[in-house]
Amino acid sequence: MAKQSSVKSKRKLINPVFHLQTKEEDDNQLTKGMIKIVRRTGQLNLSGRSLAHVPEKMFTMYELTEEDTAKYIDFNKEPEEENWWQFKPLNYLDLSSNVLQEIPGKIGMFEDLTALNLQDNNITSLPPEICNLTKLTKLNLSHNKINLLPMEFYKLVELQVLSLAHNNLEKISKNFADLVMLQQLDLSHNILTKLPPGMGFLVRLTEINLSHNKLIELPPDIVNLRGLLKLDVTHNDLVYLPKMGELAKLQFLYAQHNNIEEIPDFEGCTHLQQVYFGNNYIKEVTTDFCENMSNLKILDLRDNKIEQIPNEIAMLQHLIRLDLTNNDLTDLPNSLGLLAHLQNLQLEGNKLKKIRGDIIKGGTMRILKHLKEQLDDEDLESVPKVSTMQHEAKTFPDKYTIKHSRSLNVTMKQLTSVPDDVFEEAKLAEVTIVDLCKNKLPSVPNGIQLVAENLTELNLSMNAISEIPEFISNCIKLKYFDLGNNLLSDLPECLSSLVGLRELVLSNNRFVHIPDCVYSMVGLEILLASDNKITDINVEGLKNLTRIATLDLTNNNMSHIPPELGNVTQLRTLELRGNCFRQPRYAILEQGTASVLSYLRDRIPK
Known part of the structure; x- marks a missing residue:
């Protein structure tokens, strides 16, 4: 999705190279008919109009001209019908997919805005007056060229959904912790090397996307986000993850393409359903991990350094998909045959010696059947919870x-x-x-x-x-x-x-x-x-x-x-x-x- 958006932006810039619209041409994009709709609905959509400037007319569209006054005022009407002045204030503004380089400070006059979409432009900075938009709950700034957020930005304390993906952000102020109403946060595709302390105060967050940055560690207080359902830290430089047990509601963890050497402690993460650790340097799947992941359905461990899978893997009784592609496995535990729900087992790129090639080529069901046939009492004793279920x-x-x-x-x-x-x-x-x-x-x-x-x-x-x-x-x-x-x-x-x-x-x-x-x-x-x-x-x-x-x-x-x-x-x-x-x-x-x-x-x- 990200690459596709990027392509669209490049195509859109072809015409402005030869003809960048003038302020007058941009103003003409906002017609009288559109202004009437804005006054009636409080919503304005100027997306994809090749705007090089925010139309100046936008800031005067609520002012009445002599023509408006003559049209609307009628002294023969009953008083209750004289509601021409009751325009609905602007609450939704979409300026996405244009070629805007800056947002004028006058944007601050729209104090009733609750949703503002500025994605897919060439914006490099935000005006200080943005702090006047105190009712803003949704803000999309993705696919721009912003490298620094003004301090006034952190006064938007009602924000619930914020996307800053695909920008040039190198750092974020500690004042980010003031945005305590945030529920969804997307900081992907920037050049962040660290996150500010205080992230743990954003306790309403349910989704965080930190992928495609240069993070070498996560702030310790990130485990305080006890309402977090989805965490994406793919394509970073992380060497380890903190103890995740406090994230009791976490369901999805994406951590592919990092430098992680050990699976973190997940004790307490009883709701985890999908875990992705592909393309790291993990050497071991621990017994503790298997014992704590009772509801896990998808486990991606491809492209790591794993040499052995413990018998306790059979305790992941809800596992549907297990990807062990490109590891250092030479054998598989027979207890894998006890995974009743396993539908997809990927083993390519390993040097398995004790299982015949024709069995591996036969696919998941053939492999599981073979392993189950090799089960003995010792295998069952190593996973007592499973053996009890089997009998x-x-x-x-x-x-x-x-x-x-x-x-x-x-x-x-x-x-x-x-x-x-x-x-x-x-x-x-x-x-x-x-x-x-x-x-x-x-x-x-x-x-x-x-x-x-x-x-x-x-x-x-x-x-x-x-x-x-x-x-x-x-x-x-x-x-x-x-x-x-x-x-x-x-x-x-x-x-x-x-x-x-x-x-x-x-x-x-x-x-x-x-x-x-x-x-x-x-x-x-x-x-x-x-x-x-x-x-x-x-x-x-x-x-x-x-x-x-x-x-x-x-x-x-x-x-x-x-x-x-x-x-x-x-x-x-x-x-x-x-x-x-x-x-x-x-x-x-x-x-x-x-x-x-x-x-x-x-x-x-x-």
Whole structure:
């Protein structure tokens, strides 16, 4: 996304090089019709108009001319109709995607502004008068050339969403800690070497993006951000991370492309779902890490120096994806075979000696089956929590268990059906998670309709399901949906209503193409469709998925990769191995997603 925006900016600057608009031409962009709309709505959009100056007319658009007065004043009207003076003050202003080099101090007159968008310009500094915008809650300054924020900036204490991405910031004042209402902060793509003390005071923060800077450490008080859900520190120079246990609500940690040598202490981070440590110098996965990550679903440890995986890895019972590409592994623990939910295991670039090559080439399920067959009592004793689960005789959980966990977990029971009364108990308990993986279900149990309205996670993987019923579209709160390892070849169009879905697993089925309904799931961040029979990629459909970060199309039947896929720059992880195309070559694929996308973009016909 960032590179795409940058390209647009360069293209936009071609015309101003030859003809930079005059102040008069910029003024003419603000027409009388637009001024009427502004007075009525309080909103002004001047985005993408090649403005070289902020129109002077903007600062007088609320002043009444003689023509206005003659038009609006009518002494024959009843008093209650004489409301011509009741203009709505400006509360939203969009000046993005222009060629502005400066913002005049007069901007401070719009004291009712709550949202200001200045992204994608050539702004180098902000006027001191910006401090007058005391009601501002959203400010976007990304894709400019700002290298220093004025001290007055830190008086914008009502800011909730702030983006300063893609600028030239080298440092930030300690007064940044005064912005205590911040909830989302984006400082990515700058040249920051350190963050100021006091960041821990921003306790309302839920998302921080610090990627693509030059940070060598994080301030110790960052662990005070106990409401933080997402932290991105990729592409920095970090050698270590502080003890993360205080970040009890943290769900997503991105720390790829640093110099980190050890996995930090995560004790207390019980909500962590995704951890990315790719491209670092980590040598060991510790037992403590495995014991504390009970809810982890994605673990990325590719391109590190790991020599051994402990038996306790089997304690990550919710793990869906494990990437160990390009490490120093020579063997795998048999206990990996106990990971009931593991759908994607990446092992390329290791020198595994005790597992035959044909087993590794057979894919994740073949590897896990082999490891499980090698299990012995010693392996099970090393992970007692798992062995207890494996020998649990009871088929369905009792009422207390369902109510206490708010989940219905019935895995590896060889079930061909689930009684409706089980779902009735689940409905009374208001369960949000249903996990029926690793059974022999030929169809989706009808009882799921009873709990559909509250479901956030639904796992139907590793069954014999050939069709998905339309009532699944009623699961409007669904965030995670796993249909891997079934007999599916299509999905009903009505599933396009699942716009809140974040992760969809279609791996190991019979899909010839990605179903059309998927491209309407606009909240989708992860799409796993490996080991199918997919023959092509619908790039236009993927462009609708503006949040898509991971796309796995490993082991399909694609003979051609469209160059236009390179424009889907929101992708962080793209897996294409195991297809029959000639380009990109394997050497390009090994260089990672960014290189593959760049390679494809370079081949788009001009």
